[in-house]
Amino acid sequence: xxIGTNVAPRxxxxxxxxxxxxDIILKPPRFGVAIFNNPAxxxxxxxxxxxxxxxxxxxxxxxxxxxxxxxxxYSAARAQNMRGSDYLRTTPRQIGDDLGVDVRDPVxxxxxxxxxxxxxxxxxxxxxxxxNMAVDWSEATLGRAIAKVTRMSGDPLAEAVQGALKQxxxxxxxxxxxxxxDFANAGGGRMVTLRTNRLRYAxxxxxxxxxxxxxxxxxxxxxxxxxxxxxLDPDRPVLVEATVEFLDRSANAxxxxxxxYGSNGSSRPIIRNWISQPELAWLLGHANVxxxxxxxxxxxxxxxxxxxxPRILTADPLYALSVAAGVLAENHWTGVASEQYxxxxxxxxxxxxxxxxxxxxxxxxxxxxxxxxxMALEAHRRGYTVVSYGYGSVTVWARKEAYVDxxxxxxxxxACHPDLGAMQDRDAVSMEST
Amino acid sequence: MSTFDEFYDPRRCVNRLAPxxxxxxxxxxxxxxWPTAPLAACLGDLERMLVxxxxxxxxxxxxxxxxxxxxxxxxxxxxxxxxxxxxxxxxHIRGAALALKQDKSGRMTAxxxxxxxxxxxxxxxxxxxPAGAVDAMETAPASATV
Numbered sequence: 231x232x233i234g235t236n237v238a239p240r241x242x243x244x245x246x247x248x249x250x251x252x253d254i255i256l257k258p259p260r261f262g263v264a265i266f267n268n269p270a271x272x273x274x275x276x277x278x279x280x281x282x283x284x285x286x287x288x289x290x291x292x293x294x295x296x297x298x299x300x301x302x303x304y305s306a307a308r309a310q311n312m313r314g315s316d317y318l319r320t321t322p323r324q325i326g327d328d329l330g331v332d333v334r335d336p337v338x339x340x341x342x343x344x345x346x347x348x349x350x351x352x353x354x355x356x357x358x359x360x361x362n363m364a365v366d367w368s369e370a371t372l373g374r375a376i377a378k379v380t381r382m383s384g385d386p387l388a389e390a391v392q393g394a395l396k397q398x399x400x401x402x403x404x405x406x407x408x409x410x411x412d413f414a415n416a417g418g419g420r421m422v423t424l425r426t427n428r429l430r431y432a433x434x435x436x437x438x439x440x441x442x443x444x445x446x447x448x449x450x451x452x453x454x455x456x457x458x459x460x461x462l463d464p465d466r467p468v469l470v471e472a473t474v475e476f477l478d479r480s481a482n483a484x485x486x487x488x489x490x491y492g493s494n495g496s497s498r499p500i501i502r503n504w505i506s507q508p509e510l511a512w513l514l515g516h517a518n519v520x521x522x523x524x525x526x527x528x529x530x531x532x533x534x535x536x537x538x539x540p541r542i543l544t545a546d547p548l549y550a551l552s553v554a555a556g557v558l559a560e561n562h563w564t565g566v567a568s569e570q571y572x573x574x575x576x577x578x579x580x581x582x583x584x585x586x587x588x589x590x591x592x593x594x595x596x597x598x599x600x601x602x603x604x605m606a607l608e609a610h611r612r613g614y615t616v617v618s619y620g621y622g623s624v625t626v627w628a629r630k631e632a633y634v635d636x637x638x639x640x641x642x643x644x645a646c647h648p649d650l651g652a653m654q655d656r657d658a659v660s661m662e663s664t
Numbered sequence: 665m666s667t668f669d670e671f672y673d674p675r676r677c678v679n680r681l682a683p684x685x686x687x688x689x690x691x692x693x694x695x696x697x698w699p700t701a702p703l704a705a706c707l708g709d710l711e712r713m714l715v716x717x718x719x720x721x722x723x724x725x726x727x728x729x730x731x732x733x734x735x736x737x738x739x740x741x742x743x744x745x746x747x748x749x750x751x752x753x754x755x756h757i758r759g760a761a762l763a764l765k766q767d768k769s770g771r772m773t774a775x776x777x778x779x780x781x782x783x784x785x786x787x788x789x790x791x792x793x794p795a796g797a798v799d800a801m802e803t804a805p806a807s808a809t810v
Contacts, residue, residue, distance in 0.1 A: 512683035
C-alpha cells in the first residue's frame with residue numbers, strides 16, 4: 231500500500247470471549263468378548279462387541295483400545311484393557327451356557343454373549359455412583375469395582391475380632407477326596423454346575439440380618455452354662471471358637487467330607503477355628519461342636535441401603551429372568567462379601583497390604599454356604615456325587631446323556647442355570663453330524 | 665459380657681436361627697422384595713423355562729431395557745416358544761399367564777430410568793450423582809459435574 235493513500239479504517243472488532251473448552255465426555259467403556267484359540271497362551275482368537283460382527287485377531291493389540299475385553303484367558307494373562315475370565319465372576323463360556331449358546335461359535339454364540347455382556351455394562355453404569363467409569367472399572371473384577379464405590383467406612387475392628395472373622399470366612403466349599411463315580415472313570419460322565427437364579431439369590435442374601443455394633447467376648451463360665459439355643463439367637467450375632475467332630479458313622483449320616491469344613495479348593499488353605507452363627511445353625515445338625523470361646527455382637531440389622539442391591543435390579547420381577555441382570559447382582563453381593571486390602575504397618579517400619587474381612591462379608595458367605603449345603607445335601611440324597619458348592623450353586627458328577635435326570639434335579643434344587651435344553655439339542659445335532 | 669442372664673434370655677431365643685429351606689427361603693425373600701407384584705409369586709415356575717427351553721433364556725434376557733409393555737410381550741413370546749419346544753412345561757407356566765394378566769394394570773409403565781439407559785447405550789454424556797442411584801442419571805455435560 232502506497233504512503234498517503236486514503237484507506238477506510240478497519241472496523242475494530244469487539245473483544246470476544248475465548249471459546250469454551252470442549253465438554254469432557256464421560257461415558258462408560260464398552261464391554262466386548264474375546265475368545266482365544268488357546269486361553270493358556272492368549273495371543274490370537276475371535277472377538278466381538280455388541281452390534282458388530284465378530285472378527286478374528288492374531289494379536290491382542292489388534293483389538294480396539296476403548297473396549298474392556300472380557301476374555302476366556304486365565305487371570306495371569308491380563309494386560310491393559312484385557313480382563314480374565316473371572317472379571318464378571320461368571321465366565322463368558324458359562325454365560326453362553328446359561329443363554330443356550332456356545333460362546334466358541336463365532337456366528338451364533340459369540341455375538342449373543344457380547345450382547346448380554348453389553349447389557350451388564352449398561353446396567354452397571356446405571357446402577358452405581360461411579361466417579362469416572364474409565365478409571366473405576368480398571369479393577370481386576372467388576373465385583374471389586376462395585377465394592378470400591380459402595381464401601382462404607384466404619385470403625386476398625388479389634389485385632390482379636392478381625393482374626394476370628396478371618397477364620398470364619400469361607401468363600402467356597404470343595405468336597406475333599408471326592409471319588410469319581412464309575413461312569414466318569416469310564417469316560418461317560420462330566421461335571422455339571424446347577425445354579426439358582428442369581429438375582430433372586432442375591433436378594434435373598436442381601437435381605438438377611440447382619441451383625442452391627444460392638445463385639446464383646448463372652449466369659450468362659452457363661453459359655454459353659456448356656457444351652458446351645460443361646461448361640462442361635464439371630465438378634466444376638468455370635469462368633470464361636472470351636473472344634474468340630476464328625477462321630478456318627480451310621481448309614482444315614484451325612485458324610486463329613488460333604489460339610490467341607492475349611493476346604494475351599496484353593497491353594498491357600500484356611501484354618502477354621504471360628505464359626506459364624508448362620509453356619510453354626512446347620513453344622514450342629516451334622517457334627518459335634520465343642521464351643522471354647524465366643525464373641526457376641528451388640529445387635530443385628532439389615533444391610534444398609536448403600537449395600538443393598540441397586541433399585542434398577544428390583545424394578546420389575548421379570549428382570550429375575552435375565553441372565554445379564556443376574557450376573558450384575560452376583561457381582562454386587564460378591565463385592566460386598568469380598569476381602570478388602572488395607573495397608574498396615576508391619577514390624578520393621580514397612581507397610582504391607584493386608585486382607586481384612588468385614589462381619590458383613592463373613593455373614594454373607596455363611597448364609598451362602600448354609601444354603602448351598604442344603605443343595606449339596608439334596609443332590610447327595612438323590613445319589614449324585616457332589617464335587618463342590620457355593621455362590622448359589624452345586625457341582626455334581628452326572629452321566630453325559632442324563633439331561634432329563636439333571637432337569638429333574640435342577641427342579642428339586644430350585645436351580646435354573648445352565649440351559650440344559652439347549653445343551654441337549656446341541657449334543658443331538660453333533661451326534662447326527664458324526 | 666459376664667453374666668449368664670445378660671447373654672441368655674430364653675424368651676428371646678424363641679426366634680431360633682434355623683438352616684434355610686431349599687426354594688422356600690428364596691420364595692419368602694421374593695415376597696419381601698416384590699410384595700405387590702403378582703408375577704413374583706410364580707418366578708420359580710417361570711424359571712423352569714431357563715433350564716429346559718433352548719430359546720427362552722435369550723428372549724428373556726432381551727427384556728432388559730425395554731418398556732413395560734415390551735417386557736410383557738417378551739414374556740408371552742418366551743412362554744409360547746418354550747411350550748412349543750417342550751410341551752410338558754405348559755403346566756408350570758400356566759399360572760404365570762394369569763399373573764401376567766393381573767400384573768398388566770399394576771405394572772410400572774413409566775420406568776423413568778429408561779431414557780437415561782438408552783442414552784448410555786448410545787454413548788451419550790452422563791452425569792451420575794452419588795445419591796438416588798436409579799433416578800439420578802441425567803444427560804449433561806461432564807463439565808457441569810464439578
